[in-house]
Amino acid sequence: MTKQEKYKLAKWAMEYALNNGAQEASVSISNSWSSSIEVREEKIDKLEQANQSNLSIRLFVDKKYSSHSTNRLNQKELERFISEAIEGTKFLSEDEFRTLPDPSLYFKGKGDDLKTMDDSIENIEPQKKIDLAFAVEKEALGKDERIISVSASYYDGMDGTVMVTSNGFEGDTANSYFGIYASVSVKGGDARPSAGWSESALFFDKLKTKEIGTTALKRAIKKLGQEKVESGNMPMLLENRSVGRLLGPIITALNGSAIQQKNSFLIDKLDEKIASDKLTITDDPFIISGYGSRLFDEEGIASKKRPVVENGVLKTYFIDTYYGKKLEMEPTSGSTSNLVFKPGSKDLKELIKSIDKGIFVTGFNGGNCNGSTGDFSFGVEGFLIEKGEFVKPVSEMNITGNMKELWMNLSGVGSDVHKNSSWLTPSLLFNNVSFSGV
Numbered sequence: 393m394t395k396q397e398k399y400k401l402a403k404w405a406m407e408y409a410l411n412n413g414a415q416e417a418s419v420s421i422s423n424s425w426s427s428s429i430e431v432r433e434e435k436i437d438k439l440e441q442a443n444q445s446n447l448s449i450r451l452f453v454d455k456k457y458s459s460h461s462t463n464r465l466n467q468k469e470l471e472r473f474i475s476e477a478i479e480g481t482k483f484l485s486e487d488e489f490r491t492l493p494d495p496s497l498y499f500k501g502k503g504d505d506l507k508t509m510d511d512s513i514e515n516i517e518p519q520k521k522i523d524l525a526f527a528v529e530k531e532a533l534g535k536d537e538r539i540i541s542v543s544a545s546y547y548d549g550m551d552g553t554v555m556v557t558s559n560g561f562e563g564d565t566a567n568s569y570f571g572i573y574a575s576v577s578v579k580g581g582d583a584r585p586s587a588g589w590s591e592s593a594l595f596f597d598k599l600k601t602k603e604i605g606t607t608a609l610k611r612a613i614k615k616l617g618q619e620k621v622e623s624g625n626m627p628m629l630l631e632n633r634s635v636g637r638l639l640g641p642i643i644t645a646l647n648g649s650a651i652q653q654k655n656s657f658l659i660d661k662l663d664e665k666i667a668s669d670k671l672t673i674t675d676d677p678f679i680i681s682g683y684g685s686r687l688f689d690e691e692g693i694a695s696k697k698r699p700v701v702e703n704g705v706l707k708t709y710f711i712d713t714y715y716g717k718k719l720e721m722e723p724t725s726g727s728t729s730n731l732v733f734k735p736g737s738k739d740l741k742e743l744i745k746s747i748d749k750g751i752f753v754t755g756f757n758g759g760n761c762n763g764s765t766g767d768f769s770f771g772v773e774g775f776l777i778e779k780g781e782f783v784k785p786v787s788e789m790n791i792t793g794n795m796k797e798l799w800m801n802l803s804g805v806g807s808d809v810h811k812n813s814s815w816l817t818p819s820l821l822f823n824n825v826s827f828s829g830v
Contacts, residue, residue, distance in 0.1 A: 393423055393445055393465075395564055398554040405449060405470060406556055413478045416452035416492050418557040418692075421445070421465075426549030427518075431525045434533070437543065449474065453481040457490035489717040492691075497723060498561045499688035499695070506678065506685040509566035510595040513550050521546045524601055528574050531605030536613065538578040544605060545573045548596070561692035570599045574608040578616065585615035585787075592812045594681050611754075614775075618787035620829035621776050627750030627803075628791065628825040629743055629777070632810035634755055635817035641761040641768065641795050643728060646700070646708070648715030650763060657766035657795060658706065667704040667799035670736070675700050675708070677729035684729040684814030693725055700731065704800075731815045736805035740819050743806055745780035751789070751827060752777055759790070766795035772827075790828045798822060 393401075398421040409417040423445040430438040447470065448461040458481040462473050529544035548571070554564040570593050577586035589608040593599040630638065642658070650656035658666060677686050677695035686695055691713055699707040711719065712726030744752065752775045759770030773787040804821030 393421075395552065395554060398423070398552075399556070399562070399564070401447070401465065401467075402554055402556045404467065405447065405474060406558055408471060409449065409451060409474050409478065410558055412475055413482075414451045414453050414558075416558050418450040418492060418555065418561075420448045420553055420555040422448075422551060422553035424549065424551040425513075426547070427521065428545060428547035429521050429525045430543060430545040431522075431529050432541070432543040434526070434529070436522065438545075449477065451477055451481050452490060452492070453478055455486040455488060455490075456481050456484045457487055458484060489714055491713065491717070492557050492559050493561075493693055493713045493723065495560045497693045498557075499563055499692060501562070503687040504678070504680075506687065507681045508568070508594055508685055509550065509552075510568040510570075512596055513548060513568050513570075516548070516596060521548070524572060527601070528572055528605045531603065532574060532576050532609040533605075535606075535609060536578065538580060538613070538616070539609070540577045540579050540584060541575075542605065542609075543575050547571050547573075555692060557692060563688050563692055565686065568594055570594070570596050572599065572601060572604050574605040576605070576608045576612040578609075578612045580616035583616070583618060585612055585618060585785075587611035587615060590812070594683065598681075615773070615785050615787070618773065618785040620788050621751075621784070621786050621827075623828045625824050625826050627747050628822045628827075629747060629750060629752045629804075630820045630822065631752065631754045631774075632740075632806065632808050632817050632819045634753060635810075635820055636813070636815050637756045637770065638795075638798070638820075639731075639815060639817065641763070641766070642799070643710070643731075644763060645766070645795075646706075646710050648709060648711040648719060648721075648726060651709060652715050652718050655763045657762075657764060661706045662709065664706060665704050665800075666706045666796065667701060668802040669703045670802045670805050671701050671704050671799060672734035673700040674698070674732045674734075675729055676732050679730050679732075682730040682814065683812075684731075686729055689725040689727060689729075691723075691726070693723060695725070695729060698724070729814065731817075733805065733809065733816060733818055735807045735809050735818045738804065738806060740806055740808045743804055743819060743821055744777060744782075746804070746821075747777045748779060750777050751775070751786060751825075752782070753791075757787075761795060768793060768795060768798075786829070788829070792826050792828065798825070801825070 573590040591600040645656040716723040757771035761768035806819035
């Protein structure tokens with residue numbers, strides 16, 4: 393379905409809803425396509441391809457609200473679908489806070505091309521994708537006698553969406569993605585450690601295709617001999633690819649729903665210090681070819697670059713229209729775009745050298761964080777550092793504490809920003825983290 397065809401159908405569905413009992417409506421039509429190949433033992437283990445279209449409609453009927461979606465896009469079937477949805481909405485309770493955004497907040501159709509769509513995706517031959525997956529597997533296969541298994545995969549996909557609302561918004565987005573992943577497991581005593589490595593890009597010609605299998609193998613071998621070490625409070629250096637696990641509870645706590653439902657440890661903290669001076673995060677939707685780049689959010693609200701945390705001080709919440717009305721706050725957006733950390737001056741090697749005794753955390757194994765209090769407990773693995781050098785791999789260790797205290801103890805920010813994500817995170821050094829082991 394072309395973009396023009398999607399717009400035509402979306403506008404028809406919106407008008408049909410308005411003519412059959414809805415006072416307001418928002419309609420989105422998307423089509424997505426994806427493929428993936430997984431290889432193992434020099435054979436194709438899995439080959440998948442999906443292509444689907446979907447219509448989503450948000451209905452505002454007699455001060456009542458509902459949302460619905462279907463993949464059946466025939467107009468006759470949609471007439472019945474929308475009519476039944478409107479009738480069903482009438483049985484719901486009234487909710488005075490459910491409205492479309494104020495039209496003044498909408499994206500008005502002007503903005504730079506953020507270059508998030510690679511049109512060449514449709515021309516990539518399936519055999520080329522298969523060859524890439526096998527090449528990644530070959531980098532590790534047979535390279536060490538301790539290898540138990542090697543698997544590799546290639547994946548790609550695209551998504552195109554148009555959205556219209558009954559109070560004046562029209563907009564469309566298009567995004568593509570490409571990725572390669574390798575996983576290796578090795579044997580050593582009773583343990584069978586495994587490790588993976590991935591690379592991704594929004595454009596095929598930007599995708600790194602070398603040393604993925606090699607890196608996964610090296611990381612797995614480095615885990616051999618993992619063990620617990622003595623419990624204690626010590627510095628924690630967190631690898632850039634793993635920062636999201638500890639950043640996630642912060643972002644969740646900034647969400648309007650968490651604040652309104654009193655399930656946030658950051659309620660009433662705007663313009664207050666929530667972290668050390670080392671932490672500065674900006675929400676920047678306008679990065680060219682950024683993973684989270686966008687001109688408008690899920691409601692059509694125009695994107696804005698805004699500080700989230702500035703030298704440790706909280707500057708914004710993520711508030712959509714609904715929770716904005718409930719909280720009597722101006723909507724910002726209900727979701728993040730690109731979260732950009734202000735990097736430090738030291739690279740990872742320099743941060744490691746700065747640690748007399750601590751743990752370099754490379755991954756998490758379960759755990760949780762209490763949204764209301766910020767108390768957390770996570771299983772971790774990584775490497776013990778002594779006098780600036782790796783001493784041994786560690787696992788079956790836990791870190792416990794409170795998010796507010798943890799981020800106040802942020803003492804170092806690396807220059808090694810991880811760019812294969814919408815969260816552009818460097819390695820982070822925290823002081824005085826409680827580790828439990830033996």
